[in-house]
Amino acid sequence: MRTDVERALVVTAHPDDVDFGAAGTVAAWTAAGIEVTYCICTSGDAGGYDNTPRAAMGPLREAEQRAAAAAVGVRDVRFLRYPDGRLTPSIELRRDISREIRRVRPHRVLTQSPEIYWSRLGVSHPDHRAAGEAALAAVYPDARNPFAHPELLADEGLEAWTVGELWVMGAPDERIDHAVDVTDTFDRKIAALREHRSQTSHMDDLESRLRGMTRRWAQRFDFPGNRLAEAFQVITIG
Template sequence: MTTLPEPAERVLVVTAHPDDVDFGSAGTIASWTAAGVQVTYCVCTSGDAGGFDDTPREAMPRLRQDEQRAAAAAVGVTDVHFLGYRDGQVTADLQLRRDITKMIRAVRPHRVVTHSPEINWDHLAMSHPDHRAVGQATLAAIYPDARNEFAHPELLAEGLAPWTVPELWMSESPDERVNHAVDVTDHFEAKLAALAAHRSQTAHLEDLRGMIRRHLARTAERHGLPGRLAEVFHVVDTS
């Protein structure tokens, strides 16, 4: 496991869909906000292809945005942005790189959390194409785009100066890449509240609490925290 500095002052979380951060990282986020860290969410789509009930398709984007804001509040996050890409159609193109670069330069985070761009063959459900595309675009935005004044020069005209992100945290990475576990036992209830806020995605699950607790317990056991609950990441020094 990696040895890390104290919690960063500012963190930017970049995900593909509403609820991604809550399934993967909400316990960790809750621990950071409890320590006074400023966290911003950037959600690339509004989850318009999600849902398990008869909610009209045209109502789904607004519903899922509202759910994500409520979930964010449950873990102490109030700054939530949506980029408006179509759910299921995200690609790591220059436009997405530019939009994420813009967020990085605006927030000026000391740490970015996003999806792994790699396929996790042991847990394929984690490797949604939108997740991998967002992970790939975020990595390109961190290096080289956000720190390079000649990349996306129109951002300079908007007053967004280059920024170097020191740390990248990736969730959903293949197990062999994981190098950091966060003990989220004390923040389990906050994580559960965040997930429950996504009613369009979780209300049909009969035992959400048990499912999440078992998953976090197994993760903790695998990564040296027996008897605890953990979320895990592939952490990279990007300075």
């Protein structure tokens, strides 16, 4: 793992995705002084479990995500506002994520897996896979190539930027090669998820379920005692 990371960009499909998959890790990063920015591709307007009017759902979930981000030390949250449930890894999405990479100039990007995780299919929502595929293309080759999306440089003055490290959450088990101890930040992860009231207020077992999952990852990576962990596929990019 790189030890010189100062800035990180998180790219996900929906509000709450990062909090289910990596909020403990993000809290550890911000506590270590890493500046983290969120780029959320949709506003989650197709989500929810109650009678909230559809027109109100997107703004509500954006507000929830900002509050959840604050719970783990993230202040910069950006929404691309693509339609929820219809996300594709289009050239336009690749361009828009490349824009955020060039703006933020992160040393590390965290995103979702573009692969199908057959044993936990809920992780592989089509929007998740689309966000992951587009983010991967933005990391390599788009954002680093000054001739890709030339309008970003010509019209917006955004110079090419090379990301050195890609972290993938929700990857199939055989891809997972790194775990982060989140024992000390687990409570902040739960606090972040509780801010997503439109998505989690009906989950009476939320904390116990996530505690069990993070404990299993810690055991798989031979962490001592009753530690908790979040796990990722990490790719170093030359």
